[in-house]
Amino acid sequence: MNCCRINDIYDYIEGSLPPGRRQDMEGHLEACPKCRRAVEERKLISGAAAALPPLEVPADFTDRVMRRIAPVKAKLPVWLIILASLSSLVALGSVALIASGRSLMGIALGASHSFWEYAKSAAVLTAKAATLLSLAGKIIQSLLESAAKGLSLANSLVSPWLQVVILGLMTALIISLAFAARKKISLGD
Amino acid sequence: MNEDQDQALVRRTLRGDKKAFEMIVRKYQQPLLNYVGRMVGERELALDFTQDVFIRAYGSLRSFEPRYKFSTWLFKIASNLVIDHWRKKKLPTYSLSGKWGEDGENLTLDVPDDEPAVSRKFELAEFGHRIESALEKLPGPLRELFVWRHVNELSYEEMAEIKDLPLGTIKNRVFQAKEMLRRILLEMP
Numbered sequence: 052m053n054c055c056r057i058n059d060i061y062d063y064i065e066g067s068l069p070p071g072r073r074q075d076m077e078g079h080l081e082a083c084p085k086c087r088r089a090v091e092e093r094k095l096i097s098g099a100a101a102a103l104p105p106l107e108v109p110a111d112f113t114d115r116v117m118r119r120i121a122p123v124k125a126k127l128p129v130w131l132i133i134l135a136s137l138s139s140l141v142a143l144g145s146v147a148l149i150a151s152g153r154s155l156m157g158i159a160l161g162a163s164h165s166f167w168e169y170a171k172s173a174a175v176l177t178a179k180a181a182t183l184l185s186l187a188g189k190i191i192q193s194l195l196e197s198a199a200k201g202l203s204l205a206n207s208l209v210s211p212w213l214q215v216v217i218l219g220l221m222t223a224l225i226i227s228l229a230f231a232a233r234k235k236i237s238l239g240d
Numbered sequence: 241m242n243e244d245q246d247q248a249l250v251r252r253t254l255r256g257d258k259k260a261f262e263m264i265v266r267k268y269q270q271p272l273l274n275y276v277g278r279m280v281g282e283r284e285l286a287l288d289f290t291q292d293v294f295i296r297a298y299g300s301l302r303s304f305e306p307r308y309k310f311s312t313w314l315f316k317i318a319s320n321l322v323i324d325h326w327r328k329k330k331l332p333t334y335s336l337s338g339k340w341g342e343d344g345e346n347l348t349l350d351v352p353d354d355e356p357a358v359s360r361k362f363e364l365a366e367f368g369h370r371i372e373s374a375l376e377k378l379p380g381p382l383r384e385l386f387v388w389r390h391v392n393e394l395s396y397e398e399m400a401e402i403k404d405l406p407l408g409t410i411k412n413r414v415f416q417a418k419e420m421l422r423r424i425l426l427e428m429p
Contacts, residue, residue, distance in 0.1 A: 054351050055351055056351075057351065057415070057419065058412070058415055060351070061415045061418065085351060085353065085355070086351050088355075088357060089351040089355060092355075092357050092358060092422070093418065093422070095358070095367070096358065096371070096418065096421065096422055096425070097390060097418070099367040099368055099371050100371055100386070100390035100391070100421075101390050101391070101393070102368060103368055103371065103372065103390075103391055104368070105270055105273075105274050106273050106274055106277040106278075106283070106286070108269050108270055108273055109287065112265075112269055112287070112290075112291075113262060113265045113266050113269065115291060116265050116269075116291050116294045116295070117258065117261075117262055117265065119291065119295055120258075120261070120294075120295060120298045
């Protein structure tokens with residue numbers, strides 16, 4: 052065998068050379084003082100590095116760390132949360148039941164009666180609202196019809212030029228009203 | 241470092257048991273300080289960083305995936321803090337997967353005939369102190385691997401998991417770090 056390669060020496064020291072190559076190397080080391088010295092040299096450095104003293108940890112180090120940390124919010128399982136909520140609900144219901152001095156059946160009957168009354172009132176209200184809406188619709192329809200008749204009558208009586216003048220005057224009036232309102236708002240009145 | 245025990249402590253901490261996290265701190269404060277201290281050099285800064293590792297770990301404990309080793313997760317947090325520190329101080333943070341100078345090339349060469357010996361240069365008693373000084377001169381990323389391997393006694397698999405690099409790359413870089421350290425020791429006055 053030729054002289055050892057550096058990486059084989061490290062593998063040899065760490066015991067990671069395959070058995071066959073390890074045997075070859077050991078045979079060579081017996082015969083080659085140069086490689087033997089190279090192995091010893093590297094063993095010495097590795098050994099000295101492994102024997103480096105630990106750095107001193109202050110006695111209160113752990114306490115210092117623990118003072119700086121906030122407690123972790125413990126995550127409860129979902130089933131436990133549901134169970135706890137249901138238990139609280141049952142407990143609250145029981146307290147209310149005892150405080151009312153009524154039986155469970157009585158409360159159940161009372162609740163169903165109230166619910167029926169609410170349902171009846173809601174149905175009457177809905178019917179009244181529908182009637183009012185249809186009445187309002189009829190009024191708006193008749194108003195629009197009257198306005199349309201008035202406009203067509205005015206159209207037949209007034210000449211087109213006069214219509215243009217009236218429209219212009221009305222537009223000017225609306226614009227000036229808008230400006231006046233804006234000015235008033237900007238002045239903060 | 242017993243992994244099952246760690247996982248149990250993590251579960252207890254997540255259920256709100258602060259004592260369990262205190263046990264984690266007590267267990268890992270020494271190895272983490274041994275690592276961080278040799279990475280940042282200053283003792284007070286190293287203590288602050290080690291505290292920060294635990295604070296960060298506590299804050300993100302829910303994101304810890306139990307399929308990984310808890311100790312490697314802690315070292316990963318520590319490594320990220322150290323790299324941030326190097327970046328802020330504008331210290332070089334080379335990629336471990338890139339090319340790394342002549343020491344890497346020498347790994348596949350035979351032992352040279354005229355190899356000088358560190359063992360003849362220093363007394364055995366001063367070797368530890370010399371190695372500490374030489375470590376400071378080792379480029380950060382290589383120093384990190386050297387410390388993990390020889391001081392923290394992490395396996396190559398654990399280091400590969402922390403750095404998210406192939407096992408072969410990590411192993412090669414560790415050997416290279418050792419050769420570079422040896423060269424630094426030889427060049428020391």
